[in-house]
Amino acid sequence: MPDPEDFRFDGIGTRWEISTPRPLDASVRARLLALVERYDGDWSRFRSDSTVGAMARQPGRYELPPEAADLGRLYRSLYEVTGGAMTPLIGGSLERLGYDAAYSLxxxxxxxxxxxxxxxxxxxxxxxxxxxxxxxxxGATGKGQLVDLLAIELRSCGVDSFVIDASGDLLHRGPDPVSVALEHPYDPARAIGTVPLAGGALCASASNRRAWGDGLHHVLDGKTGLPVRRAVATWTMAESTMVADALATALFFVPGKELERSFDFSWLTVFSDGSAAYSAGFEGTLFS
Structure with missing residues (x-):
């Protein structure tokens, strides 16, 4: 997409950038921002006025928007595949280690x-x-789902070519592929390779992001409440950003070849000893 026009904003605690061939109308931007605010108001565990915030205060029956059905099915599948290691119930474990609403760390x-x-x-x-x-x-899936929801909104407004970048979770739609650098897990200023992105999603997860204290980071094993140690960075490519986002976290718990039995995606995992594993369909180039 030549000469893209970027729409940048903050939402759900992260930085967003939507690149399009022509500037988005003010009405389209307003619709996108309203969707982000609505999603945050339903799902954020950092907001006391969200539906999820109400769940933390008392048990009961909570009705959420229609996207909850897809989210629940995906989480339940990965909960079973990982033996309970990947779970949407990890919030209390994160808060115990300091990743709480006040970011006490x-x-x-x-x-x-x-x-x-x-x-x-x-x-x-x-x-x-x-x-x-x-x-x-x-957090392991919601950002990716919101990317997909924004893509649907863009298309409903007649915008068919775009790149949505949600702080590294990418969705590309349009005729011209883009080349994406794969960030080094220990040095954000360096890349370990590149991958072409054409009409799909690319998501990443790394233990150096949202890290604090003595070896603490945001990818916790639900069975122990402790940060995972062996994998340090993952990348996934799929048609759906929600699925790619979720599987980027699942790779910290389950080998990619095992996940391929249930999901159509390609992947790369980098381990703490410097080794890497990847699927045959992952078309990136790793630097030596």
């Missing part, structure tokens, strides 16, 4: 495993019923 005690899904949560379509106060955290 100070652990409040020993690591806390996430509750078992079956004990506290029934997720039926867009209705969630809880039996105890719980801190729902959809």
């Amino acid at each position: 100070r652990p409040a005690g020993n690591a806390l495993p996430a509750p078992h899904w079956e004990d506290v949560l029934t997720w039926d379509g867009n209705v969630l019923t809880t039996t105890a106060p719980l801190v729902l955290d959809i």
Whole structure:
């Protein structure tokens, strides 16, 4: 897309950039911002006025927007594939280690495993019923889903060529591929390779992002409440940004070849010893 016009804004705690061949009309920008605000108001665990914030205060029946159905199905599938390691119930574990609404970044005690899904949560379509106060955290998937929802909004406004960049979670639509650098897991100023992106999503997850304290970071194992150690960075490519986003986290718990049995995607995982594993369909170039 030559000479793109960028629409930049902050939303759901991160920086966004939408590139289009021509500037977006003010009305289109307003619709996009309203969608981001609505999503944050439903799903943010950092807002006391959100639906998720209400769940943290008392159990009950909570009705969420239609996107909740897809979100619940994907999380339930990955909860089962990872044996409970990847779970939307990880919010309380993150808060215990200091990644709380106040961003205190100070652990409040020993690591806390996430509750078992079956004990506290029934997720039926867009209705969630809880039996105890719980801190729902959809951080492993929600940003990707919001990218997809913004893409639908853009297309409904007649915008068919664009790149949505949600701080590294990318969705490309249009005729001209883009080349994307793969950030070095230990040095954000360097790249370990590049990958062409043409008409799909590319998502990344890394333990150096949202890290604090002594070896603490945001990718926790739901079974222990502790940060994962072996994988340090992952990249995934899929048609859906929501799926790519979720699988970028799932790769910290399950080998990519195992995830390929259930999902159509390509992937790259870099481990703490400097080695890497990747799928045959991952068309990136790694630097030597």
